[in-house]
């Protein structure tokens with residue numbers, strides 16, 4: 001056997017978590033290998049996305065423009081028949097000043113297309129990608145993970161060494177126990193989902209045509225996600241005690257559940273189920289709310305479904321995977337660059353990631369209290385996220401993925417338009433810039449209102465534009481780290 005190949009980072013899994021991490025580490029010039037078991041494009045569930053992923057993380061990875069060209073339906077928000085209110089209610093991401101203008105929409109995506117764009121983007125910015133390569137296990141030395149063993153498409157086994165191994169291999173990960181032991185399953189969310197695809201279903205009236213529609217009914221709830229003008233993803237989430245019926249005859253079970261839910265039955269009135277190709281089968285997934293007790297150990301990190309997952313009603317899965325990948329990439333970049341020691345870097349990653357997971361988890365527990373109305377849900381979102389904005393805004397911030405106040409999750413343009421509408425001082429500075437002015441961003445950035453919003457909004461991009469003139473971010477946790485000016489690493493806050 002020859003000498004093992006060596007990379008700075010090996011990423012296991014080329015889904016949104018893995019390809020985001022790979023791109024953000026490659027962009028800092030480190031060598032990255034992505035090992036993906038399947039040949040892309042491959043099927044995956046998780047089609048409704050949040051603005052934080054599209055306009056925040058995918059802007060940083062460089063995938064945003066390619067995504068914008070792909071023609072995915074624009075999702076303005078969600079429509080829910082849920083809780084005490086017998087009528088459907090709708091929220092729009094644009095209700096939050098953190099998501100205005102073009103950044104107030106996300107996409108509904110066919111994951112075969114979305115995941116492929118992200119993986120090819122990682123390749124474009126420098127990651128080496130090998131498909132049909134299944135990782136069997138990690139390699140350890142002196143208590144630290146230092147590589148992986150994998151089998152390629154031809155069946156040949158390889159060992160590859162790395163300073164960091166990232167497990168981004170999703171829900172079915174076989175490596176996650178290597179960090180923190182067994183999964184901790186939620187006692188609360190013990191449900192299962194069955195789902196299929198339909199052609200020709202109805203759409204909500206404009207402007208909510210492409211919203212996700214979620215409808216609660218006696219046995220559980222349905223999602224109804226438009227993936228094109230004619231194709232719809234339809235799934236039912238039901239209690240685990242229905243497992244026998246569902247697994248015995250999934251097709252019949254789905255049909256019976258649709259008949260039980262008048263709003264979904266009405267939407268599917270003119271539709272026919274897709275029965276061929278990747279969308280032709282009814283699929284079942286269970287046990288999908290859990291977390292690991294640790295998200296990292298020396299030499300190894302977990303991101304995405306390998307680390308944690310919470311019930312899908314607010315489409316948080318890809319958001320948590322891509323946000324977790326951003327945080328982990330910052331930690332890896334900072335340690336490899338010699339800027340921050342390993343423990344501090346990865347504890348920052350884990351604390352921020354867990355905080356986001358917990359916000360969704362805690363909120364979702366109360367969202368299943370069906371006797372409440374939407375006002376009560378909005379209030380709960382404000383409470384769990386400790387947001388000082390009005391209740392509806394706090395709710396929309398949470399379900400848009402931007403409640404952490406994490407700068408990189410909102411687009412710079414959003415912060416700019418918010419500032420413009422809120423401050424004459426700022427508007428003057430912008431106009432001066434646009435008229436030619438000094439050509440420098442510095443007067444604009446020195447505006448007191450800009451500073452204020454930089455703290456809450458788009459620190460990364462503004463700091464990048466401003467360099468040393470920017471007011472420093474404050475740490476999220478006492479004694480913690482702050483984001484580097486390029487958004488791709490951590491730094492210690494200045495003393496004092």
Ligand code: FAD
Pocket residue numbers: 012013014015016017018035036037038042044045046047048049050133134135136168169170171172173174193235285288303304305306309312314315316317318319321
């Ligand atoms: P994945 O997307 O699962 O990618 C992991 C990759 O790793 C795969 O490509 C796999 O082939 C590869 N892999 C696995 N094992 C190996 C190995 N040994 N070696 C190499 N490669 C390997 N999320 C949303 O955002 N919106 C939704 O509307 C939504 N709806 C959902 C509905 C249901 C019923 C469920 C169960 C989930 C839903 N999700 C949703 C969640 C979403 O599916 C996941 O959170 C998301 O796909 C996680 O991304 P990931 O990159 O962590 O993992």
